[in-house]
Amino acid sequence: MYSIDTPNGCIAAPRRVKSRPAAARGAEDPAVGQEVESIETLDLELHGRPCSTAAFLLRGDANVLIETGPASSLPVLLPQLRARVERLDWILVTHIHLDHAGAVGALARHYREAKVGVHPRGVRHLADPSRLWAGAKAVYGVETERLWGALEPISPERLVPLADGERIELGDRLIEAIHTPGHARHHLALHDPASGDLFAGDALGIQHPAATVVRPTTPPSEFDLARALDSAERIRALGPERIWLTHFGRGQGGVEELCAAAAAALRRWSERAEALLAEGADEEAALVALREAAAEWEAAMPGEARATVEATNSVALNLAGIAQAAARRATADQGCQDEPRRTRWVKG
Numbered sequence: 432m433y434s435i436d437t438p439n440g441c442i443a444a445p446r447r448v449k450s451r452p453a454a455a456r457g458a459e460d461p462a463v464g465q466e467v468e469s470i471e472t473l474d475l476e477l478h479g480r481p482c483s484t485a486a487f488l489l490r491g492d493a494n495v496l497i498e499t500g501p502a503s504s505l506p507v508l509l510p511q512l513r514a515r516v517e518r519l520d521w522i523l524v525t526h527i528h529l530d531h532a533g534a535v536g537a538l539a540r541h542y543r544e545a546k547v548g549v550h551p552r553g554v555r556h557l558a559d560p561s562r563l564w565a566g567a568k569a570v571y572g573v574e575t576e577r578l579w580g581a582l583e584p585i586s587p588e589r590l591v592p593l594a595d596g597e598r599i600e601l602g603d604r605l606i607e608a609i610h611t612p613g614h615a616r617h618h619l620a621l622h623d624p625a626s627g628d629l630f631a632g633d634a635l636g637i638q639h640p641a642a643t644v645v646r647p648t649t650p651p652s653e654f655d656l657a658r659a660l661d662s663a664e665r666i667r668a669l670g671p672e673r674i675w676l677t678h679f680g681r682g683q684g685g686v687e688e689l690c691a692a693a694a695a696a697l698r699r700w701s702e703r704a705e706a707l708l709a710e711g712a713d714e715e716a717a718l719v720a721l722r723e724a725a726a727e728w729e730a731a732m733p734g735e736a737r738a739t740v741e742a743t744n745s746v747a748l749n750l751a752g753i754a755q756a757a758a759r760r761a762t763a764d765q766g767c768q769d770e771p772r773r774t775r776w777v778k779g
């Protein structure tokens with residue numbers, strides 16, 4: 432477990448966790464249990480806030496970075512990387528939202544030997560980020576570059592599409608891609624079955640290190656409650672020993688508890704938001720009511736932690752995603768096959 436050691440309840444410096452292969456755990460010969468990997472949580476201090484968004488560095492025969500954060504966090508990420516590794520062999524991202532993969536192109540330019548693993552649906556958008564950029568501009572306008580930094584393309588031959596269940600050999604470890612749609616269709620989790628570490632991206636929501644409460648991440652334009660619940664259950668059923676959340680760090684408490692809390696939060700937020708909309712509340716009234724409900728659900732969260740969670744993934748963003756998903760379902764229920772599609776892969 433992490434200790435809480437700064438005034439805002441955040442982790443002061445990257446922590447390293449060493450774990451052993453499953454075969455070694457419980458082995459009688461202590462020599463069998465020698466450490467084979469390390470995981471460091473790098474705080475990207477998204478928009479100046481600590482404990483909002485992480486990248487994870489796995490050092491070994493191959494050096495692997497999981498998540499990059501946005502390009503605007505590169506001045507925070509690069510010095511941390513340079514202090515630790517000379518080479519990056521792989522960059523893996525759970526999905527292509529800007530807070531997870533916005534810096535991929537720039538980082539690939541700094542680390543020219545690194546291959547980039549991403550969901551097959553994300554490949555073309557990393558090779559040509561023009562649609563990602565247009566989606567971000569539509570939401571953030573003139574503030575886009577300041578908030579998220581510039582998106583750089585990656586040459587397609589460096590991009591590796593990760594199919595569901597695909598195992599990537601990373602030197603002395605194997606990492607399995609587990610497709611976990613719900614937050615977005617192109618979301619995957621990364622699982623090391625030998626060590627028991629699972630990198631959940633946004634599939635289980637946000638948990639600040641100073642709290643056990645989980646806030647789901649249900650943004651436009653692809654949020655799907657049923658898929659998100661299936662994905663949370665899939666992660667639980669894999670039986671990982673540790674879960675690592677991009678927002679933020681190692682999951683608190685037991686894995687079963689975290690997965691149950693994530694599923695409960697997904698249901699609670701969706702039910703309340705949909706009920707408000709079904710009652711005929713307009714957007715503004717629904718937002719006020721959902722903010723009040725969230726304050727109640729998250730009452731155990733210290734104020735600063737709650738402000739960080741809100742800055743990372745706002746109530747408004749969650750409401751917009753849930754409302755859009757409900758509208759999509761209603762359209763589908765009416766038998767309309769050609770539902771309108773807008774792609775806004777921005778953040779969340």
Ligand SMILES: [Zn+2]
Pocket residue numbers: 528530531633648677678778779
């Ligand atoms: Zn996110």
